[in-house]
Amino acid sequence: MVRPRPPGGLRRGEVRAAADDQGGPPDAVISNASIQDTANRRNLRLLVQLRWVAVGGQLATIAAVHLLMDIPLDLPAMLAILVLLAGWNLFSQLRLRSGRTISQNELFLGLLVDVAALTAQLYLSGGAVNPFVSLFLLQVMLGAVLLDLPRAAALGAVATAAFIGLMYYSRPLVPPAQQDAAFLRLHIQGALVCFVLAAALSLFFVTRITRNLRERDERLATLRQEAAEQDHILRLGLLAAGAAHELGTPLATLSVILNDWRRLPFFRRDQEAAQELAVMETQLDRCKGIVSGILLSSGELRGEGTVRTHVRAFLDETIGAWRAQRTPRAFAWNNRVEPDAPVFSDAAFKQVLANILDNALEASPGWIGAEARRVEDRLVIEVRDDGPGFSAEMLAEVGKPYRSSKGRPGSGLGLFLVFNVMRKLGGQVTVGNRDEGGARVVLSLPLSALTPRSAP
Incomplete structure (x- = not known):
């Protein structure tokens, strides 16, 4: 039991x-495209989470700089950028819930939006001298992990162009009461905060993205293995069907011979030989049943x-x-x-x-x-x-x-x-x-x- x-x-x-x-x-065929879509969907979900972290972090940084450090900022413009970024994130969440296919172009567009928002915020807060300018590296690194080579290279080129532009065009941050030494110290502290933030985000999100990509590769490897096994089974099936067709004729010949033997006087007189002949006929019927089963099983339709x-x-x-x-x-x-x-x-x-x-x-x-x-x-x-x-x-x-x-x-x-x-x-x-x-x-x-x- x-x-x-x-x-x-x-x-x-x-x-x-x-x-x-x-x-x-049971008979669903999972294609490479569907596996790639699953990986893209997971990665877009991670980008949405990262973008919410970016919105919250930028809001906290703006409040700290403006209220605690007494550094004047263009609050309406910077808050408007955050609202637009949050709106794009809400659109991305709705996109995830729609169930439609997520492509590499959509991930690329999302990263471009992040680079554009970061560029606009840096333009309003000192440009290339802002310590948070190194966050461009985080965007480029995410692109290198998530995108194929052409799109990742394009994203890197856009981020580089944005950095160069910020070197010449930006609104300067004016230190309070022209305290240059104090402002330099704040710049170094900001660079430290930026480094810690970029390192933490890289460790958390890039690790999860890499895991998603590894799972995708493992699934693709499994599909390739299953395809090879199905091909092996197909060859075995063709071989078995061919052998069954070939065996049909000799089995039919043996059946005719055994039927002729049964009418011979020898088998009528010898009971032991008659029993052995009956066993041979039984085994022959079993072989014919096996051959018929092979031919029947080779049909593709369930109704056959x-x-x-x-x-x-x-x-x-x-x-x-x-x-x-x-x-x-x-x-x-x-x-x-x-x-x-x-x-x-x-x-x-x-x-x-x-x-x-x-x-x-x-x-x-x-x-x-x-x-x-x-x-x-x-x-x-x-x-x-x-x-x-x-x-x-x-x-x-x-x-x-x-x-x-x-x-x-x-x-x-x-x-x-x-x-x-x-x-x-x-x-x-x-x-x-x-x-x-x-x-x-x-x-x-x-x-x-x-x-x-x-x-x-």
Whole structure:
């Protein structure tokens, strides 16, 4: 008896492969563009946060300089720039909520707005002699991290041009009572504050942006790996379909020969030979069924060869057919799916169950167990055995082709196909070892992946 656990829980030493961690439909194809859009969306959200920090910091700095240091500033113009910057930030937030694609051009435009606002504020407060002029470097650094090379270079050129312009055109800050020494000291203190602020913002935001980009690259690498696996499966499918077509003729010939043998007097007299002939006919029918299943499974449409049934009947029929063919010594099957639901008799999922059960039987000829249950809208099937279990090396590379402990050429494709079929169906495969010894494989997939669209 298996104690039910939450679908999200994993025991120590288990490995799970998820089909679609983005929450999309099982057969959704995630493109490079969508991954880039996700990264751009996260980065734009960080820029919005940084811009709010900039608005608050500039407001506090203006108040400190004007009220505490008694340095006259053009308050209406500087506050108007802050209002415009805050308005642009509100527009960016609405843009994020719209769900539309975020492009590199939008990030580039946002950074240009930040550079323009900083240039205007510096123009009104001393120009190039303002200690906060080094904040241009923060904008250029953000552009180097977020943008491609042409846009980052353009942003750097704009910031450089703005700095050069501020060297010649600006409104000077007049020190109170012409206290040059005191004003120089304030300039140095301002430079220190600017350095600390730029360092803190760089550490916080650039680190988060880099993490977003790293996650994007990891996701792209995963997609490339999945594409390579799908290509491998396609080649295997074509090879299997071709072999099935080629085997059709010799199997038909053997069937005709066996039928002719059955009418021979020798087989009528010799009961032992007749029994062996019956066994040969049974095995031949099994081979023909396997070939027919391969040809049927090669169809791309879900409606080809599928039969409408219910979960419990589908599982009992699949397990019963496997049990009749393999005749395991001890097999514990517990079908606890409640409530029942209409599904397709899916040939691919049947093969998944057969592969898992075959692996368990080969590892543990003495006993295997299987249990099916329903957890909300998901079908969960657990297969257990009393064999040696999975090694640490196997768990680290589970689901990859030709990773097997059997040591035979070509082995290791069973679990590889299981993982890929479950990914296509939108399901998950959890592989691990039992506490009492042996291996356990848990299949979990949404019932919608097997449910007829017109079913109530």
